[in-house]
Amino acid sequence: MEILDLTRYTGKYDVEGVIENFEKGGIKSGDTVEIEGMIHRIRSMKSFAFFVIRTARCLVQCVYEPGEGGTSVNNFHEEDSVRLRGKLVEDQRSALGFEIHIEEIKKLSGAAAPLPVVINKGKLNCNVDIKLDYRPASLRNPRERAAIKIVDGIINSFRTFLHGEGFTEFVPPKIVSAGAEGGADMFEVDYFGDKALLNQSPQMYKQIMVGVFKKVFTVAPVFRAEKHSTTRHINEFEGLDLEMGFIDSFEDIMAVEARFMKYMYKYLREEYAPELNILGVELPDISEVQIPVFKFMEIKEIIAKEYNREFRNPNDLDPEEERLIGEYCMKEYGSPLVFVTHYPSKKRPFYAMDDPENPKYTLSFDLLLNGAEVTTGGQRIHDYQMQLDKINARGMDAEEFSDFLMMHKYGMPPHGGLGIGLERLAMKLLGCDNIRTVTAFPRDIGRIRP
Amino acid sequence: MEILDLTRYTGKYDVEGVIENFEKGGIKSGDTVEIEGMIHRIRSMKSFAFFVIRTARCLVQCVYEPGEGGTSVNNFHEEDSVRLRGKLVEDQRSALGFEIHIEEIKKLSGAAAPLPVVINKGKLNCNVDIKLDYRPASLRNPRERAAIKIVDGIINSFRTFLHGEGFTEFVPPKIVSAGAEGGADMFEVDYFGDKALLNQSPQMYKQIMVGVFKKVFTVAPVFRAEKHSTTRHINEFEGLDLEMGFIDSFEDIMAVEARFMKYMYKYLREEYAPELNILGVELPDISEVQIPVFKFMEIKEIIAKEYNREFRNPNDLDPEEERLIGEYCMKEYGSPLVFVTHYPSKKRPFYAMDDPENPKYTLSFDLLLNGAEVTTGGQRIHDYQMQLDKINARGMDAEEFSDFLMMHKYGMPPHGGLGIGLERLAMKLLGCDNIRTVTAFPRDIGRIRP
Numbered sequence: 001m002e003i004l005d006l007t008r009y010t011g012k013y014d015v016e017g018v019i020e021n022f023e024k025g026g027i028k029s030g031d032t033v034e035i036e037g038m039i040h041r042i043r044s045m046k047s048f049a050f051f052v053i054r055t056a057r058c059l060v061q062c063v064y065e066p067g068e069g070g071t072s073v074n075n076f077h078e079e080d081s082v083r084l085r086g087k088l089v090e091d092q093r094s095a096l097g098f099e100i101h102i103e104e105i106k107k108l109s110g111a112a113a114p115l116p117v118v119i120n121k122g123k124l125n126c127n128v129d130i131k132l133d134y135r136p137a138s139l140r141n142p143r144e145r146a147a148i149k150i151v152d153g154i155i156n157s158f159r160t161f162l163h164g165e166g167f168t169e170f171v172p173p174k175i176v177s178a179g180a181e182g183g184a185d186m187f188e189v190d191y192f193g194d195k196a197l198l199n200q201s202p203q204m205y206k207q208i209m210v211g212v213f214k215k216v217f218t219v220a221p222v223f224r225a226e227k228h229s230t231t232r233h234i235n236e237f238e239g240l241d242l243e244m245g246f247i248d249s250f251e252d253i254m255a256v257e258a259r260f261m262k263y264m265y266k267y268l269r270e271e272y273a274p275e276l277n278i279l280g281v282e283l284p285d286i287s288e289v290q291i292p293v294f295k296f297m298e299i300k301e302i303i304a305k306e307y308n309r310e311f312r313n314p315n316d317l318d319p320e321e322e323r324l325i326g327e328y329c330m331k332e333y334g335s336p337l338v339f340v341t342h343y344p345s346k347k348r349p350f351y352a353m354d355d356p357e358n359p360k361y362t363l364s365f366d367l368l369l370n371g372a373e374v375t376t377g378g379q380r381i382h383d384y385q386m387q388l389d390k391i392n393a394r395g396m397d398a399e400e401f402s403d404f405l406m407m408h409k410y411g412m413p414p415h416g417g418l419g420i421g422l423e424r425l426a427m428k429l430l431g432c433d434n435i436r437t438v439t440a441f442p443r444d445i446g447r448i449r450p
Numbered sequence: 451m452e453i454l455d456l457t458r459y460t461g462k463y464d465v466e467g468v469i470e471n472f473e474k475g476g477i478k479s480g481d482t483v484e485i486e487g488m489i490h491r492i493r494s495m496k497s498f499a500f501f502v503i504r505t506a507r508c509l510v511q512c513v514y515e516p517g518e519g520g521t522s523v524n525n526f527h528e529e530d531s532v533r534l535r536g537k538l539v540e541d542q543r544s545a546l547g548f549e550i551h552i553e554e555i556k557k558l559s560g561a562a563a564p565l566p567v568v569i570n571k572g573k574l575n576c577n578v579d580i581k582l583d584y585r586p587a588s589l590r591n592p593r594e595r596a597a598i599k600i601v602d603g604i605i606n607s608f609r610t611f612l613h614g615e616g617f618t619e620f621v622p623p624k625i626v627s628a629g630a631e632g633g634a635d636m637f638e639v640d641y642f643g644d645k646a647l648l649n650q651s652p653q654m655y656k657q658i659m660v661g662v663f664k665k666v667f668t669v670a671p672v673f674r675a676e677k678h679s680t681t682r683h684i685n686e687f688e689g690l691d692l693e694m695g696f697i698d699s700f701e702d703i704m705a706v707e708a709r710f711m712k713y714m715y716k717y718l719r720e721e722y723a724p725e726l727n728i729l730g731v732e733l734p735d736i737s738e739v740q741i742p743v744f745k746f747m748e749i750k751e752i753i754a755k756e757y758n759r760e761f762r763n764p765n766d767l768d769p770e771e772e773r774l775i776g777e778y779c780m781k782e783y784g785s786p787l788v789f790v791t792h793y794p795s796k797k798r799p800f801y802a803m804d805d806p807e808n809p810k811y812t813l814s815f816d817l818l819l820n821g822a823e824v825t826t827g828g829q830r831i832h833d834y835q836m837q838l839d840k841i842n843a844r845g846m847d848a849e850e851f852s853d854f855l856m857m858h859k860y861g862m863p864p865h866g867g868l869g870i871g872l873e874r875l876a877m878k879l880l881g882c883d884n885i886r887t888v889t890a891f892p893r894d895i896g897r898i899r900p
Contacts, residue, residue, distance in 0.1 A: 008705035079861030111861030255458035403900035411529030411561030450853035
């Protein structure tokens with residue numbers, strides 16, 4: 001029997017601790033520090049070399065001048081993993097405010113081949129397919145990984161915020177027998193010889209869970225077998241979904257989302273500043289911003305008038321219209337966010353609650369961020385007969401929805417919710433021109449590797 | 451344009467706030483309170499009725515005596531959603547320490563049919579298939595939902611703990627082209643006419659991400675097309691996975707897991723006491739417990755001797771052996787947890803690092819909780835040539851693992867990690883006899899509904 005040492009792996013060689021301590025004045029120029037990381041870049045001079053060490057979130061400039069008996073500079077290569085001890089030397093030219101003069105350096109492991117893409121010269125200079133083919137290498141580029149790190153921040157802020165508001169997380173199933181929206185565009189799975197489907201939305205499950213825990217959320221993959229090949233779509237994405245019971249109005253849902261957005265912006269600005277900085281993204285302080293709310297028909301008319309556009313398609317917003325709405329709301333209200341409410345009933349799913357004042361429209365909303373939709377939400381039908389009638393009125397087969405209707409039959413509080421596409425949100429937040437930039441391992445019609 | 455009221459839906463009618471305030475003395479007997487919930491049980495007396503209101507985490511006893519012009523008791527039914535105002539009356543017999551005498555009650559929505567299972571008489575009294583067939587109803591039983599709520603607590607403690615230790619969360623893909631462990635027992639997906647697979651482990655992806663962020667974790671579904679039908683297996687489960695770079699030894703990984711377990715126990719004891727109470731589970735305080743560590747061969751010999759068992763199968767532990775190890779460690783060390791290390795190489799995957807001192811065994815471990823394995827982990831091979839050699843030595847086709855080998859080729863720090871089966875962990879923690887108890891919507895060979 002052995003006793004495990006619980007103080008193992010508590011960040012002794014993390015440069016992040018050194019940085020914090022240096023900023024607080026706890027570590028000063030001349031002090032000895034120990035760090036570990038991968039050699040991101042080597043620049044050899046005559047008698048010494050610059051080693052840029054890549055750690056979890058930083059690049060650290062180090063100077064290595066091997067003394068008598070020290071390991072030669074030539075024994076080190078880019079992407080080697082090293083641990084080193086050295087003197088911290090203040091240097092205002094360096095991004096961190098210091099560099100490290102290496103006194104001892106140990107190679108922990110080495111690369112067997114040079115990288116297939118150049119990751120250490122700023123922005124990755126290759127096309128998106130090369131970038132994705134070589135993901136284990138390309139993600140090591142500071143800019144590439146910064147976008148993925150922001151995704152971690154979004155997920156974490158979603159969870160932390162909702163737990164704070166009393167929501168319960170649950171795990172929805174991914175393999176299902178029927179589709180949430182009727183079964184179109186779903187991937188088929190061979191389930192022990194039977195046909196099953198990959199879920200396209202946790203819709204039914206989150207509604208069920210409202211009858212159990214009142215306020216619920218889930219962070220889970222959703223699958224769409226849509227044959228598009230655009231910069232805005234992937235076929236497997238992560239859904240940030242919430243659903244809440246005992247609402248007075250669908251505006252309750254919007255209020256929760258507005259609070260979440262303010263929380264997320266603040267959290268990212270505070271905790272992910274290094275990554276935002278690398279990406280050159282300045283997130284505005286939206287804590288005091290009033291997010292504007294427009295009815296669907298209202299904003300369509302405003303945009304048509306404001307931008308002198310022909311009023312087309314009364315049932316939907318096209319991407320250019322969304323872009324203009326974003327532009328208009330930034331100009332008029334200083335808000336990167338805008339809610340558009342009361343979407344036409346025929347464009348919303350069968351479970352959407354119609355507006356009793358005008359049943360052509362629904363008690364629903366989209367949230368646009370920087371000119372594109374990142375959230376769809378709304379109040380759901382909770383009454384059994386009303387839901388049954390709407391399913392029948394749409395010519396759908398109620399029999400196929402018996403699992404779905406079960407919850408309504410046994411009683412549901414008034415409720416509603418929303419779904420956010422994680423990658424879409426990250427993309428719009430960071431202003432990326434391809435959703436694959438914020439997806440570590442994207443799946444599309446042409447790609448399931450690596 | 452409208453302005454959204456951000457104070458909407460901030461818990462005004464949540465009884466949880468009333469309880470907290472009552473315990474602090476901020477609300478006293480005789481004060482008026484407002485709450486909302488579903489009517490869990492009605493007991494009608496001559497001129498009044500007891501309504502038990504089910505909220506997100508509680509049952510609240512209320513008394514309703516309609517006055518002149520008040521809504522008759524007969525207009526209310528179990529599973530109706532209501533909002534009520536009433537006087538809080540201290541009552542030591544009640545679990546909360548008070549009941550509410552209703553002054554006004556409003557029905558927000560109603561059920562269309564009585565429940566198909568009795569959920570309001572303590573433990574659900576039906577077989578597991580009925581329970582699962584009627585999940586939207588059965589999960590409303592306080593005991594059933596308490597187990598699912600604990601799962602929320604485990605996920606949240608995993609994420610919170612790892613963020614605190616500087617880990618980065620990432621999203622692994624679920625649709626893949628090859629299997630992490632070689633491709634056996636995987637579900638096939640029709641991917642736009644091509645064959646794809648559902649991932650059985652995020653192994654490759656988390657290793658890749660160690661080269662990017664050093665310390666990473668993921669909470670994601672994994673799929674196993676195993677044809678077993680037992681109380682311990684489901685075919686789709688949630689993996690809590692972590693992977694960490696720059697380790698000095700596989701014991702670093704165990705130390706992180708030991709700290710996580712202590713954190714989780716404490717967190718659940720503090721934040722999920724109502725649910726543990728309903729389930730009759732008393733989680734021990736393990737903050738000061740030293741988790742014992744035994745080598746695989748060592749503990750096998752101890753158990754054989756201690757329980758006078760024949761020494762069988764030198765390559766594995768059978769379930770009875772695991773159970774006895776749990777019993778032994780509780781008796782000898784007062785620990786519900788025990789690490790078993792150095793599993794035989796032939797029983798571990800091709801990416802496991804062999805023990806240089808005895809290559810028949812690996813630098814690996816399992817964590818047993820209450821006598822069953824809940825975690826498998828270990829150090830991985832980081833050297834390209836070593837990994838290539840092991841793949842070849844096993845007669846596997848290196849060509850098929852080119853995506854996997856890419857990271858080794860371009861350099862990886864010494865690293866390792868672990869995978870926890872979320873549902874298995876919850877099951878053992880709560881002492882459930884069926885893993886379906888802790889799975890909201892389980893998938894097995896006979897079930898993909900609801």
